[in-house]
Amino acid sequence: MKSLSISKWIALIIVVTCQGAMASANTLKPAEEIGACTNAILHGAYQWNASGYIQTTNTNGGNITDFAPLVEASYAVFDGHGKITKLVSMDNFSTGGPFTVIGDGIYSVAPDCSGTITFNPNNGPIKRAVVIRRDGEAADFVNTDPGIIIAGTMKKRD
Helix, strand or coil: CHHHHHHHHHHHHHHHHHHHHHHHHHHCCCHHHHCCCCHHHCEEEEEEEEEEEEECCCCCCCCHHHEEEEEEEEEEEEECCCEEEEEEEEEEECCCEEEEEEEEEEEEECCCCEEEEEEEECCCCEEEEEEECCCCCEEEEEECCCCEEEEEEEEECC
16 A cells, blocks of 8 residues: 555656646747847947957067057947948047047847947948847947957947
8 A cells, every 4th residue: 555655646746747847848938939139129329338459560469569458439320120320439549549430330130149240430340249138228249350359338328
């Protein structure tokens, strides 16, 4: 009799465990069901400040003396369809002084909310890799152009 009672308890534990696993599996949904990211996630004006370094010599030795500090305060307007309709950036680096960058650009967002941005200002393209928050309110970025080391966070403006 005792072994029958224990086997009933084991069966009950297995049933409860399986039901719990099935319930939790139903709450975990793949990105496709949650809503994968698209270009539409970036829509409106975003503002950021960033700092880093810009290469100031033609030597690519990787020495800190080959770079100068760079700071930037910027905003851009994203159209939700892959175009940046406006870019305004105030920049300053220690060996060159302040300057303004104005332009437009393009961007692309992958389903996993990573993406690329290419700004097309008056002084040549600037490329960045981004990781966008799922609500589209912010995105972390790093510069991907050689000779420029910059990282920051864009935040949606009200």
